[in-house]
Amino acid sequence: MSPQIKVGKLTDIDPLGSRRLNVNGLEIALFRLSDGEILAVENRCPHKGGVLSEGMVCGPVVHCPLHDWRIDLRSGEALDPDKGCIETFPAEVQADGTIYLTLPASLLCTPDADTHIA
Numbered sequence: 001m002s003p004q005i006k007v008g009k010l011t012d013i014d015p016l017g018s019r020r021l022n023v024n025g026l027e028i029a030l031f032r033l034s035d036g037e038i039l040a041v042e043n044r045c046p047h048k049g050g051v052l053s054e055g056m057v058c059g060p061v062v063h064c065p066l067h068d069w070r071i072d073l074r075s076g077e078a079l080d081p082d083k084g085c086i087e088t089f090p091a092e093v094q095a096d097g098t099i100y101l102t103l104p105a106s107l108l109c110t111p112d113a114d115t116h117i118a
């Protein structure tokens with residue numbers, strides 16, 4: 001079973017904004033949609049590695065800031081006509097606004113893994 005970790009509060013992320021989390025070298029982007037939903041994905045465009053957290057969010061889709069590929073934040077898939085995908089991570093916002101992410105156990109195997117959004 002993958003561990004669920006506390007990474008911050010909903011108020012840490014502006015509406016339609018994003019924050020980053022680096023866990024043992026894997027950079028994760030957390031996006032806050034207009035309805036408060038949080039979606040978490042690998043922060044690396046499948047095209048040429050653009051930093052997705054710097055892209056514009058439109059619904060559950062982020063536009064890569066480099067060449068405007070559109071990535072579905074729920075599935076991690078690039079939208080037509082582009083092809084590629086990134087990893088997604090289940091995120092949950094509790095009633096008190098605390099955000100939890102479910103990450104692969106292998107990412108958290110060192111005791112100094114940083115698990116708070118920056």
Ligand code: FES
Pocket residue numbers: 045046047048049050064065066067068069
């Ligand atoms: S690097 Fe993202 S569209 Fe090219």
